[in-house]
Amino acid sequence: MNKNMKILIVDDFSTMRRIIKNLLRDLGYNNTAEADDGNTALPMLQNGNYDFLVTDWNMPGMPGIDLLRAVRADPRIKDLPVLMVTAEAKREQIIEAAQAGVNGYIVKPFTAETLREKIDKIFERLEQQQA
Amino acid sequence: MNHSDEDTAAIFKEEQLARARELVQLMEAGDEVGAGRLIEELGQTHESVLFSQLGKLTRDLHEALNGFRRDTRLAELTRQDIPDAKERLNYVVTMTEQSAHRTLNAVEESLPLSESLAQRAGHLRAEWSRFRQREMSLEEFREVSAHLGRFLEDAERDAEKLRQALSEVLMAQDFQDLTGQVIRRVITLVQELEDNLVGLVRVSGQRLAKPEEGGHAQTADQDGEKDSRGTGPAVSGTSDQGDVVSGQDDVDELLSSLGF
Numbered sequence: 001m002n003k004n005m006k007i008l009i010v011d012d013f014s015t016m017r018r019i020i021k022n023l024l025r026d027l028g029y030n031n032t033a034e035a036d037d038g039n040t041a042l043p044m045l046q047n048g049n050y051d052f053l054v055t056d057w058n059m060p061g062m063p064g065i066d067l068l069r070a071v072r073a074d075p076r077i078k079d080l081p082v083l084m085v086t087a088e089a090k091r092e093q094i095i096e097a098a099q100a101g102v103n104g105y106i107v108k109p110f111t112a113e114t115l116r117e118k119i120d121k122i123f124e125r126l127e128q129q130q131a
Numbered sequence: 132m133n134h135s136d137e138d139t140a141a142i143f144k145e146e147q148l149a150r151a152r153e154l155v156q157l158m159e160a161g162d163e164v165g166a167g168r169l170i171e172e173l174g175q176t177h178e179s180v181l182f183s184q185l186g187k188l189t190r191d192l193h194e195a196l197n198g199f200r201r202d203t204r205l206a207e208l209t210r211q212d213i214p215d216a217k218e219r220l221n222y223v224v225t226m227t228e229q230s231a232h233r234t235l236n237a238v239e240e241s242l243p244l245s246e247s248l249a250q251r252a253g254h255l256r257a258e259w260s261r262f263r264q265r266e267m268s269l270e271e272f273r274e275v276s277a278h279l280g281r282f283l284e285d286a287e288r289d290a291e292k293l294r295q296a297l298s299e300v301l302m303a304q305d306f307q308d309l310t311g312q313v314i315r316r317v318i319t320l321v322q323e324l325e326d327n328l329v330g331l332v333r334v335s336g337q338r339l340a341k342p343e344e345g346g347h348a349q350t351a352d353q354d355g356e357k358d359s360r361g362t363g364p365a366v367s368g369t370s371d372q373g374d375v376v377s378g379q380d381d382v383d384e385l386l387s388s389l390g391f
Contacts, residue, residue: 089375
C-alpha cells in the first residue's frame with residue numbers, strides 16, 4: 001500500500017479531524033488534508049488528485065452521504081475509495097451508505113486498530129479487483 | 132371589541148335610556164307599582180347582558196384550550212423530546228466524565244515513567260562524564276556498563292508505554308465530537324420549544340391570530356432534513372433506540388451480509 005497516498009479527512013469537528021490525522025500519521029500516512037463539510041471537500045477532491053477520502057456523515061452544509069453520492073456521480077473521481085467514520089448507527093443508514101457505494105464504514109467511538117484494519121481491507125480489496 | 136359588539140352596546144344603551152325616561156314619567160304620575168316593575172326589568176336586562184358576556188368569555192377560553200390540545204407538536208415535545216433531551220444531556224455528562232478519566236489515567240501512568248527515565252538518565256550522565264574524564268576504575272565501569280544496558284532496555288520499553296498513553300489521550304478526545312453532536316441536537320430542541328411556547332403565549336394572551344400554520348410546516352421540513360443530514364450518536368433510553376447497531380462488529384456483520 002502506498003504510504004504517500006493523498007488523503008482528505010472531512011469532519012465538521014476539528015477535534016475529530018485532528019484525531020484521525022494523528023492516527024493516520026501513526027499508520028505512516030503523512031499526506032493528509034482536511035475539510036469541514038461536503039461543500040468544502042468536493043471542489044478539493046475534484047481538483048486535488050486525492051487517493052482516499054475519510055468522511056463523517058452528520059455535518060452542516062453538505063452531509064457525508066451527499067458527498068459520497070457526489071463523488072460517485074463525478075466521472076473524474078467516481079472510483080475514489082471512501083471510508084465513512086460516523087456516529088450514525090442506524091441499520092438503514094449503513095445500508096444507505098453501502099448502496100451509495102461506500103468502501104468502508106466505521107461507527108464512532110472507534111479505536112486506532114479498527115481504523116487500521118478497515119483501511120487495510122479497503123486497499124487489499126481494491127488490489128484484488130485490479131489484479 | 133368588534134363592530135357588532137359596538138352595535139349591540141349602543142342598542143342596549145338606547146333601550147336602557149328609554150326605560151329610564153319611562154321610569155321618571157311613571158314616578159311623576161305616581162304609578163308606584165308600574166315604577167317597581169320597571170326597576171326590576173332594568174336590573175334583569177343588565178344581568179342578562181352580563182351573563183351573555185360571561186358566556187362569550189367562557190366559549191373563548193374553551194376554544195383556546197382546545198387549540199392547545201390540537202397543537203400536537205407541543206404535546207409531542209413534552210411527552211417525548213424533553214425527556215429524551217434529559218437523557219441526551221446525561222449522555223454528555225457520562226461521555227465527558229469517561230474521557231476525563233481516560234486522559235487522567237494515561238497521565239498518571241506516564242508521569243512516573245518519564246520521571247524515572249529522567250532520573251536514571253541523569254545518574255548515568257554523571258557516571259558517563261566521570262568515565263570520560265578517566266576517573267573510573269575498570270570494576271566501576273563494568274557496573275555502569277551493566278546499568279547502561281538495563282537503562283536502554285527500559286527506555287525502549289517505557290517509550291513505547293508513553294506512546295501508548297499518548298495515543299490513549301488522543302483517542303479520549305473523541306468525546307468532543309460525539310457530545311458536540313448531541314448538544315447541537317438539544318439546542319435545536321430548545322429552539323423549537325421556544326418557538327412553540329411563543330405561539331402558545333400568543334394564542335392564550337390574545338385571540339389575535341391562530342398559531343401560525345407555517346411554523347409547523349417548517350418544523351416538519353427540518354425533521355426531514357435532519358434525517359438525511361444524520362442525527363448524531365444514538366443515546367440509549369431515548370427515541371433513538373430503534374434499529375441501531377450496537378458497535379463495529381454489528382456494522383461489519385451487516386456489511387458482510389450485503390456482500391462487503
